[in-house]
Amino acid sequence: MKRVLRDNGLGIAFGLLFLAALVGQAIAGNADYNDHQTASGGQSASLGEYVTSSSFAVDVAENWQSEYLQFTLYIFATVWLVQRGSPESKTTDRIGGETDEQQQLGRHTTPDSPPWARAGGLRTAVFSNSLGLVMGALFVLSWLAQSVAGVVVRNAELLGRHQAPVSWLEYLGSADFWNRTLQNWQSEFLAIGSMVVLSIYLRQRGSPESKPVGAPHVTTDESG
Incomplete structure (x- = not known):
């Protein structure tokens, strides 16, 4: 396992960073979306609803x-x-x-x-x-x-x-x-x-x- 991680460290590291950033974007984007919806009198969305929108x-x-x-x-x-x-x-x-x-x-x-x-x-x-x-x-x-x-x-x-x-x-x-x-x-x-x-x-x-x-x-x- 250590050798696999060493030999593929660059791809694994950026893959994890990508997933972390995507999750962060989903959470922040959902909050921002709901702020706009609330301000305009619209309906808020759950995180699941937002990421499929x-x-x-x-x-x-x-x-x-x-x-x-x-x-x-x-x-x-x-x-x-x-x-x-x-x-x-x-x-x-x-x-x-x-x-x-x-x-x-x-x-x-x-x-x-x-x-x-x-x-x-x-x-x-x-x-x-x-x-x-x-x-x-x-x-x-x-x-x-x-x-x-x-x-x-x-x-x-x-x-x-x-x-x-x-x-x-x-x-x-x-x-x-x-x-x-x-x-x-x-x-x-x-x-x-x-x-x-x-x-x-x-x-x-x-x-x-x-x-x-x-x-x-x-x-x-x-x-x-």
Whole structure:
């Protein structure tokens, strides 16, 4: 058990942090929701009712979709774009999909390589892009979840003001949807751009997200 925890500590730690934050968001969100309901003369909701509501779903999904968008764009952008001196970037001589030898494909595989890396054809093509494809699919699914839950919440607000509800397509073009969406996107782009640039000049000893402490600022694609 100790070895399992040691070998998977990063994934386990962030999984637990995710669950703790999600529970905290549910509790705080339920309290905030009930405050608004009380102020407007509406009916309060139990924690169980709140976490199964569109109000909770839209808040969760709008954050998930921005995170998956960030990683999807970064995965594909770093194939072709580089940043000299950043450990988050490839070197300038590796721009593009790289050679089979660099990627350990086909006859360049090792005995421990995944079977689809040596299979060739469609299977290798799919496996070669599987990370970006899955991240992209998760973004689309969470974006759809946000839009569906969002239109339910929006229509509840409109009906409460005795206004006509909107369709899903109308909601996609609304200021409410894009305000929710873009306020998350801009923060994600700022965060990842800051990481790329700051890691050129700043260090964190022992972290693979940083260059070695003594590495020159111009050193690219090297982790400490």
